[in-house]
Amino acid sequence: MTLTVLFAASDANWQDYAAPLRAALADAGIDATLTREADPAGVDYIVYAPSSPVQDFAPFTRCKAVLSLWAGVERIVGNPTLTQPLCRMVDPALTEGMVEWVVGHALRHHLGMDRHIVNPGRVWDPTCPPLARERPVAMLGMGELGTACARALAALNFPVTGWSRTPKDVAGIPCLSGEAGLEQALCGAAIVVTLLPRTPETENTLDARRLALLPQGAVILNPGRGALIDDAALLAALDAGRVGHATLDVFRVEPLPQDHPFWTHPRVTVTPHIAADTRAPSASRVIVENIRRAEAGEPLLNRVDRQRGY
Numbered sequence: 001m002t003l004t005v006l007f008a009a010s011d012a013n014w015q016d017y018a019a020p021l022r023a024a025l026a027d028a029g030i031d032a033t034l035t036r037e038a039d040p041a042g043v044d045y046i047v048y049a050p051s052s053p054v055q056d057f058a059p060f061t062r063c064k065a066v067l068s069l070w071a072g073v074e075r076i077v078g079n080p081t082l083t084q085p086l087c088r089m090v091d092p093a094l095t096e097g098m099v100e101w102v103v104g105h106a107l108r109h110h111l112g113m114d115r116h117i118v119n120p121g122r123v124w125d126p127t128c129p130p131l132a133r134e135r136p137v138a139m140l141g142m143g144e145l146g147t148a149c150a151r152a153l154a155a156l157n158f159p160v161t162g163w164s165r166t167p168k169d170v171a172g173i174p175c176l177s178g179e180a181g182l183e184q185a186l187c188g189a190a191i192v193v194t195l196l197p198r199t200p201e202t203e204n205t206l207d208a209r210r211l212a213l214l215p216q217g218a219v220i221l222n223p224g225r226g227a228l229i230d231d232a233a234l235l236a237a238l239d240a241g242r243v244g245h246a247t248l249d250v251f252r253v254e255p256l257p258q259d260h261p262f263w264t265h266p267r268v269t270v271t272p273h274i275a276a277d278t279r280a281p282s283a284s285r286v287i288v289e290n291i292r293r294a295e296a297g298e299p300l301l302n303r304v305d306r307q308r309g310y
């Protein structure tokens with residue numbers, strides 16, 4: 001029987017994904033029609049992005065899984081009409097991109113590159129940066145992305161401490177959990193990376209009290225979600241010098257409003273939610289592997305736990 005796969009995402013997503021998804025379905029030997037419109041009662045799988053016109057999943061009575069093109073699922077996970085299994089995106093190319101963004105921005109601050117890139121006064125300042133081994137990093141979130149970034153930074157000799165909801169055993173990287181673990185990780189961190197999902201529990205993970213635990217001048221990199229940080233507390237910590245610089249890729253409102261103080265703060269770098277993008281060729285294979293699994297009666301990969309919210 002021919003499966004019906006509904007592509008419920010934006011026109012731009014369709015431009016990127018139609019051909020790679022069809023190719024991946026063909027490569028996997030799956031007989032399927034990939035379509036942007038279908039009778040909901042006849043749909044077997046939904047490929048979803050937050051831009052989707054589909055917000056009511058109740059009529060999709062035959063649908064066996066909703067397959068997200070995004071790693072972060074906070075905009076769908078609480079949808080009360082969604083009773084079908086939900087899978088988030090874990091894409092090797094997205095992970096690669098995130099590692100590059102995190103390592104690049106960590107090295108920018110570690111090496112003090114700004115002083116030399118913009119130096120209108122032609123100041124000959126031979127101050128050498130410390131070695132990476134002298135610059136502790138706290139990685140908040142040790143999932144797919146956080147663990148890959150932690151390993152990449154540890155390979156450059158940064159002493160990385162991981163922090164996650166449940167305890168982890170990662171070779172060469174001490175991992176903490178719980179409130180005491182978070183406080184311990186922050187107390188020693190010269191660089192903090194936030195790669196947590198947005199859930200009610202992670203909202204304002206970096207609030208005024210926890211920001212005050214950081215050593216003076218610590219750098220924050222946030223490619224996770226804007227809500228992980230209390231904006232006002234961060235601005236106050238930047239003004240006080242507690243935080244030396246914040247490089248932010250994600251915001252509570254996106255695009256970041258023109259009048260938001262992050263745009264003009266001298267010690268904030270704004271990147272426009274480009275830390276890591278899902279890449280259609282590899283992500284299509286991930287989507288199709290889950291369709292293959294569901295049809296073969298095998299467990300789905302990257303299934304979201306509704307209770308946890310990620």
Ligand code: NDP
Pocket residue numbers: 071072073094140141142143144145146163164165166167195196197198199201202223224225249250273274275276277310
């Ligand atoms: P994962 O689900 O693989 O990992 C999430 C990590 O966060 C896990 O280690 C988890 O702990 C931890 N965590 C969750 N809740 C808590 C909590 N309450 N306290 C402590 N730790 C917690 O997600 P990914 O690594 O794939 O992605 C992380 C986030 O990155 C996404 O949710 C998304 O928001 C963001 N992202 C941003 C992109 C960008 O371009 N800026 C691109 C892609 C993703 P545990 O291991 O114990 O479950």
